[in-house]
Amino acid sequence: MALVGIRVIELAGLAPAPFCGMVLSDFGARVIRVDRTKVAMAMDSQARGKQSVAINLKKPQGVAVLRRLCIQSDVVIEPFRQGVMEKLGLGPRELLLENPRLIYARLTGFGQSGPCAASAGHDINFLAMSGLLSMLGRSSDKPYAPLNLVADFAGGGLMCALGIVMALLERSRSGKGQVVDASMVEGAAYLGSFMWKSRSLGLWNRPRGQNLLDSGAPFYDTYRTADGEHVAVGALEPQFYSQLLQGLGLDPSTLPPQMSVSDWPQLRQVFTERFATKTREEWVRVFEGTDACVTPVLSLDEVDRHPHNRERGSFLQDSQGVESPRPAPVLSRTPATPSPGRDPFVGEHTRDVLQEFGYGPEEVEGLLAAGVVECGKARARL
Template sequence: MRGARPLQGVRVVELAGLAPAPFCGMVLADFGAQVVRVDRPGSPGDPSPLARGKRSLVVNLKLPQGPAVMRRLCALADVVLEPFRPGVMEKLQLGPETLLRENPKLIYARLSGFGQSGRFFQVAGHDINYLALSGVLSRIGRSGENPQPPMNLLADFGGGSLMCALGIMMALFERTRSGKGQIIDASMVEGTAYLSSFLWKTQLTGLWDQPRGQNMLDGGAPFYTTYKTADGGFMAVGAIEQKFYELLVKALIADPRRKPIWAISITMTGVVLFDFAADFIDGPIKAYLFDVCTHQDKERGLHYHALFTGLGGALGYLLGAIDWAHLELGRLLGTEFQVMFFFSSLVLTLCFIIHLCSIPEAPLRDTAKDTPPRQAPQDPASSSDRMYEYGSIEKVKNSYVNPELALQGGKTKNPPAEQTQRTMTIKSLLRALMSMPAHYRCLCISHLIGWTAFLSNMLFFTDFMGQIVYHGDPYSAHNSTEFLIYQRGVEVGCWGLCINSVFSSLYSYFQKALVPYVGLKGLYFMGYLLFGLGTGFIGLFPNVYSTLVMCTSFGVMSSTLYTVPFNLIAMYHREEQEEQRQQAQGGGLDSSRRGQGLDCAALTCMVQLAQILVGGGLGFLVNVVGSVVVVVITASAAALIGCCFVALFVRYID
């Protein structure tokens, strides 16, 4: 510092103590104050650098003349710096009230750990205790490890010494106007809490709302942390701003524009195959369920299928909601995405093994090779056109259930006409679909509307949470606060989807108990209505807590889509079987039999068609409107339209 120092001529009396008070006195001395340190008899003084620029005076305050010497010294001083616990100076008749009567311009600074009042004011402590009480210690350290104090810099020297020095400076400035001294109570706990004001205030913005070690400025971001180097040292990286981040990437990667095309291609292929397998397995499962179970077991199976679908969805969303990057497993596998794919592969492999080992299947014998050809009786009504009936691909039964009968030539009593198996072609399949009865067609349309509404919300829900509810920006730099806030919103969105899946499972379990009271029509209508109202509410009034609560309506819709339409399919077929049985008793012929497999397949195809509509249409709507809020509004509108459709056009059987 050039020229006269700002505290030149200011006289300070510092009572010897531990590090915080000596450091405060050193700061005052460095800026020109004349600091006299009062030491105890027999003490070696202060050999540390904190004694820089000070003079020492030994005074025995336990002797009668000791306090008198101190009063004469303080009468000529501008500042007294006292580091003792409350009440010590008062016992010596050297309290602030006594000294201020003798020197009204005196600034009496009291520097202590817990302050002059409160629950702990008489308790001794150290830096780590003050940090803990201020709350700051809980925010310092690596994720998954114990909190680590930054030596004794923060509470002792930051919240104590420097805050006390600042208070002395302001009191000296105020004295130039009023001519009066004052008492300064510098608490290390309160000073540390004051220094951490930015930390607590920015929790609401998403900057410090993650657990310890998982925020942008505490080592939780790859561009603001330390890395171990090859020589055993460490390198600190702080590239928060976009231009510095680009320089870091440029230095680490020779050509950042080069893309690993082969890796992208393999990833896309894997995702397509994985999605294909996950989506298209649903139809065969329901077809198998309908083919081998009684009507009561079909209903029970559908409810259990929806229940386990919800539990599986909850597990998947839970994996996405956890920040694996700061856990040991995430560090071991590399990224949080690798953790999620690892668990997906593990669950898929486990379920595959269980599936192979669960139900042994007897091989189907080719009876055409083992038995001589027999001329099947031709029924005039069973012409070749009959295979074009809707769903005729299914329900071609093999009468050789017993392998021994097959070896005997297949001699059974009263072989049914349906024994003659016909080949299903693409042409006949399309004809069967085009000849779909009206009530099946209405059910498929309602299913399409429902899945369009549901997928419109679910596929973009996390993006809605990040942008609309949390006001983040996915297009900003990945090391910006806006992007980190968006990521936080996405994580909370995953928790919302997890709530949806859990509630879907619970609703599926209790859904059967509601059928006698409201019927399938009531369940169908209620599912669409609650979903439409819930999505409309969060679209009009986006809020974190209300949105999470409304995620329960998503679960109602999910369970409804997985159970009610297929229950209706089962009831349609049950009704048709009764009609066929009555026709058979009356001598009529079964010329309109449909297979349940094709019915399930047609209904399941509506899910894929809804994905095409959502994928092709919502992106365009978002670009036109400029906000993803249109996503939930569209979902709400589609659900309410579907609500009217299921009430007016879908056929129900009492």
Template sequence: RSTAAAAVAMALSGVRVLELAGLAPVPLCGMILADFGAQVVRVDRLSRSASAFEQGDVQARGKRSLALDLKRPQGAAVLRRLCLGADVLIEPFRHGVMERLGLGPEVLLQENPRLIYARLTGFGQTGKYAKSAGHDINYLAVSGVLSKLGRKDENPYAPVNLLADFAGGGVMCALGIVTALFERARSGRGQVIDASMVEGVAYLSSFLWKSQNLGLWSQPRGENLLDSGAPFYETYRTSDGKFMAVGAIEPKFYSQLIKGLGLNLGELPAQMSFSDWPEMKKKFASIFAQKTQAEWCSIFDSTDACVTPVLSFDDAASHQHHKERNSFIKNDQGEISPRPAPVLSRTPAVPSCKRDPFIGEHTEEVLLEYGFTKQEIAKLHSDEVIEFKNLKANL
């Protein structure tokens, strides 16, 4: 079906979102909404004042860009007018910035009571750290989660910036926005979303908190069932320098793992004999090191041993399973990325294949759409409050 028809059929079609440009978490939040059909406008700083990071926003799929100087009173007034016609505003700034610009929630929600005003920050809008700078590793640390991550006798280890920035930040914020949109359909009223990455990643870790009494985490970090303590929940190097991932927790899966490794279950210590785990790890490692990743795949692929290859991005994109499900998509530039998840049966996300927008590429188009006149736009441009991107300069 055509992309236009798909856009109308998508779950969030008709939802108008203003995303104030920021670093990683907010762009993911906006991209998720855009992928599922929302009309997302990224409000960029003028290109001369935008940082290199903003120039390189890689999560801009399906968005349009409007370049606006919010620090000028005229620029702030433009955003206030845009918010009259918007459903959602997402802002990434540090504590108090929006209020200083005269764009706080009390102002914007008074002017448009239906507006959903999402504030995505590291530490949240209140509390001791609300005004402090930080990054994913700091939010992960303060949430308690970082203390659980890492191998035995090593420092805690942050898995790149996935957990706080994106899972606890961008995704949780998107969930908050969709929930607030759902509630607004009943009440007709918007609300403020205080999305803290610390609390988002802590909430994500609810299982860790609630399973403490099960004895799953009674050993030091790196010596428990799921944190690389167990030989059957671990990664192992293969003879060609690649890796296999093993997650054979249940006895019926464990027995298939043992069989695939060519060992005899009756001659080994009990699976849950903690004291034997380090020795069993060495045994498994020496066996995995004797075959290539492809050879191990041919042994384990048709079993329920819970053994899978650790795939590189390139290998993942070309893997048979993902090809059969179209799990990865290619845009017009030939760039490969994961397709939006989850898959909705009637109204699936149909991600844009177009290149990402240049800063200010859609300034005039968006302002006209939101009710500004050509004369008003010309005045804003001559006053250097807004910027148009000269596309010819990029060719």
């Protein structure tokens, strides 16, 4: 796998940082998650392939343990608010002095500088500050955040993983590590570069929800079918739009021109009524093999059964039968090989990892007895 040989210390956090660690793990990195002690269960649902060490960072000995782990690793993923690691003496300045090759990735909402750097927030706040939230939502409705995907996972976790990989690539030439300042506000905004750079094309010059790609156009929207399911329509180009009308059994001469914006509400009503006459699967059969850009809106329970996804193996199951997407993209020579095992319990690998990092068996037992670290055990499932 592409990242084999890379050792990562991931400080336990929520959503973006665990996803970043899982991406690195899926592509071969050794990811060790550092959990707090006295925690009943981990909140990390993206722990595939990771190991867990539980360390009490309120004790100086615990800070010393974490320091050793960090300076003997390639990457640190840190998701805390500004200044937390500095108070522990484990900021990038200190750790890079001891390990100049270290990649120190700081994943936060607002970044490491600026008036908001120390402020709390969540995906919806970061998305709002990026400018993108103002563009998301139906016409005449309030802005609407699409789950917590854009800022947390795309602008945060994925951008942070990209930054880490680029820093590792640069290190292969210079031999030097560096700090990755991954701001979810900036990551989300960067994902939306097309919005900024296409404004001069007239794609976004109308109010929210009334433009070509934001649900304003009736030929770029979703429609309810006779069985209460939905189909997605993306027939933008004239040749695709023509096939859409043909499949719907509509005569173009009886309809307003495709790009007559003032007639879009009327056209949407026609499409709404027509799609409601057949079930989703009936429409799938009508448009199968065409370029009308009509696809079923699949639920999470359906995606693995779709013939296309099934043939490509786009979804996989772990040893517990839990289904999730296969890592992407697919590399031809060094593809990701995600671990099929269950997620680790908090502190499950404490003994093994500490010994690997140079602690003798007696030292490990002493740390356990002093409450500096914990060793979690698998719990029976009754």
